[in-house]
Every structure is written in C-alpha cells, then in structure tokens.
Amino acid sequence: xxxxxxxxxxxxxxxxxxxxxxxxxxxxxxxxxxxxxxxxxxxxxxxxxxxxxxxxxxxxxxxxxxxxxxxxxxxxxxxxxxxxxxxxxxxxxxxxxxxxxxxxxxxxxxxxxxxxxxxxxxxxxxxxxxxxxxxxxxxxxxxxxxxxxxxxxxxxxxxxxxxxxxxxxxxxxxxxxxxxxxxxxxxxxxxxxxxxxxxxxxxxxxxxxxxxxxxxxxxxxxxxxxxxxxxxxxxxxxxxxxxxxxxxxxxxxxxx
Ligand SMILES: NC(=O)c1ccc[n+]([C@@H]2O[C@H](COP(=O)([O-])OP(=O)(O)OC[C@H]3O[C@@H](n4cnc5c(N)ncnc54)[C@H](O)[C@@H]3O)[C@@H](O)[C@H]2O)c1
Numbered sequence: 001x002x003x004x005x006x007x008x009x010x011x012x013x014x015x016x017x018x019x020x021x022x023x024x025x026x027x028x029x030x031x032x033x034x035x036x037x038x039x040x041x042x043x044x045x046x047x048x049x050x051x052x053x054x055x056x057x058x059x060x061x062x063x064x065x066x067x068x069x070x071x072x073x074x075x076x077x078x079x080x081x082x083x084x085x086x087x088x089x090x091x092x093x094x095x096x097x098x099x100x101x102x103x104x105x106x107x108x109x110x111x112x113x114x115x116x117x118x119x120x121x122x123x124x125x126x127x128x129x130x131x132x133x134x135x136x137x138x139x140x141x142x143x144x145x146x147x148x149x150x151x152x153x154x155x156x157x158x159x160x161x162x163x164x165x166x167x168x169x170x171x172x173x174x175x176x177x178x179x180x181x182x183x184x185x186x187x188x189x190x191x192x193x194x195x196x197x198x199x200x201x202x203x204x205x206x207x208x209x210x211x212x213x214x215x216x217x218x219x220x221x222x223x224x225x226x227x228x229x230x231x232x233x234x235x236x237x238x239x240x241x242x243x244x245x246x247x248x249x250x251x252x253x254x255x256x
Pocket of ligand 1 (some may be wrong): 018019061087
C-alpha cells in the first residue's frame with residue numbers, strides 16, 4: 001500500500017457491511033484513521049474490529065447521531081478530512097404500492113442523511129479550510145432505472161443535484177464534494193433484497209462480464225479522497241463495468 005491517506009481522518013457512514021465496509025478498509029490500508037458509523041451495532045462493531053477502525057452507532061437519518069460521530073472523530077483524532085455518507089436502503093416496491101411512510105423512510109436515509117452528513121462535517125472542514133465530502137449515489141436514478149425503484153431512484157438523482165450545489169457553496173473553503181455511482185455490486189444487501197434471478201440478469205447485462213465488488217467501488221472513493229483529486233469537485237464517477245453503455249440488450253460481439 002502506498003500511504004495515499006497517511007495521517008488523514010475519515011468518517012464512513014453505513015460501513016457495517018457491503019460497499020461502506022470496503023471503503024473503510026481501503027482507506028485504512030492507505031493510512032487513514034477511520035471512524036465507521038452504522039445503524040446496526042453488531043456488524044458495525046465486528047467490521048470495526050476486523051479492519052482496525054473505531055465504531056460509533058449512527059442512524060444517518062438522525063441529526064443528533066450524525067453530529068455525534070463527527071464529535072467522536074474530532075475527540076479521538078483531532079480533525080476531520082474526509083466525510084463519506086454511504087448508508088442507503090433499497091426496498092423493491094412498485095410506485096402504486098409505495099406508501100407515503102415508505103417513501104419518507106427511503107428519502108430520510110438516502111437523501112436527508114446525505115444533507116445531514118455534509119452539514120455536520122462542514123464547520124470543522126471550514127475551520128481547516130480543507131476537506132473531502134464523498135457520497136454514494138447510484139446509476140439507478142441519475143442514468144437508468146427499473147420497475148420498483150421509484151423512491152430509490154429519486155433519492156439517488158437527488159444526491160447528484162445536492163453534490164453540485166454543495167460543491168459550489170463549499171469551494172471557497174477548500175472543500176470538494178463528489179460522488180460515486182455504483183452499478184450492480186455484489187453485497188450482503190443485494191443478496192438479501194434482490195432475487196437470484198434479478199442478480200443473474202444484472203450480471204448478464206454487464207459488458208465486463210461480472211458484478212462489481214465493494215473494492216471496485218472503494219478504489220473510486222480512494223481516488224476522490226486522495227491528493228490526486230485536488231482539482232475535482234461537483235461530479236460523480238460511474239463504477240459499473242460498462243453497464244450503462246449498451247444501446248440495446250444485444251451488445252455482445254456477434255460470432256463470424
Ligand atoms: N450494491 C449495489 O449494487 C449498489 C448499487 C448502487 C448503489 N448502491 C448504494 O451503495 C450503498 C451501500 O449499498 P450496499 O449494497 O453495500 O448495502 P448493504 O445493505 O450491504 O449495506 C448498507 C449498510 O448501511 C447500513 N445502514 C442502513 N440504513 C442506515 C442508516 N439509517 N444509518 C446508518 N447506517 C445504515 C446498513 O446497516 C448496512 O450496514 C447504498 O447507498 C446503496 O444505495 C449499492
């Protein structure tokens with residue numbers, strides 16, 4: 001490993017498992033001090049112990065919880081260089097079956113949580129006159145969608161809009177704001193919430209021929225957190241194995 005984040009302090013929210021755990025682990029490999037947050041304490045504590053992070057139980061939809069994880073990072077490590085808000089939920093529900101309560105729950109975690117994370121990290125980053133905010137968006141919403149993803153797609157497209165406004169508002173303080181749009185990444189969450197048939201159909205739709213891994217996504221976060229991304233703000237990186245490229249379903253080269 002190359003020490004690309006040596007001495008930096010990062011918070012990764014939604015890191016008990018899946019993509020968030022992959023991001024936290026990748027940051028630690030590169031020398032960062034990491035505080036991970038998750039609503040669930042059991043996987044959160046186990047992941048923290050496995051990768052050498054500190055765990056702080058955090059529901060990203062709660063302003064008090066998000067402010068507490070920032071205070072923890074400042075107490076323990078004395079600063080905050082990188083804020084990652086990755087927590088997200090993706091129930092599969094057709095729009096006609098989506099209750100207003102389910103709509104509000106998805107919005108409060110995925111979209112409100114992103115705003116709360118940015119808001120909580122801002123005072124310290126302004127004081128330091130530097131910082132990186134990086135949010136997990138998705139190709140679902142900003143680029144493509146499928147049935148059952150109405151609320152989810154709306155929140156992820158909303159995150160991309162928020163990234164642009166925040167990047168403009170915070171640029172004068174030396175703070176960059178970016179996002180990553182994963183394609184279909186094989187995680188505990190995907191396995192729990194999507195059928196084997198859906199997962200196979202997604203893998204078949206990827207030109208690079210496989211689902212992504214949390215590490216594939218974490219490498220894009222690492223770039224955005226590193227010094228190499230000093231001049232990058234207000235944008236997103238798609239990490240999808242080429243999934244959004246085909247004009248039609250039959251994209252493979254035809255045999256002679
Ligand atoms: N897996 C994919 O294919 C994929 C694709 C595009 C985007 N994403 C996004 O990546 C992120 C992570 O997805 P994943 O597949 O790793 O999911 P996952 O379900 O495996 O992990 C998500 C983690 O977030 C935590 N979490 C959920 N709600 C929370 C809350 N309110 N506060 C704090 N923590 C909370 C969960 O406990 C869990 O540990 C999500 O934002 C998701 O929308 C995933």
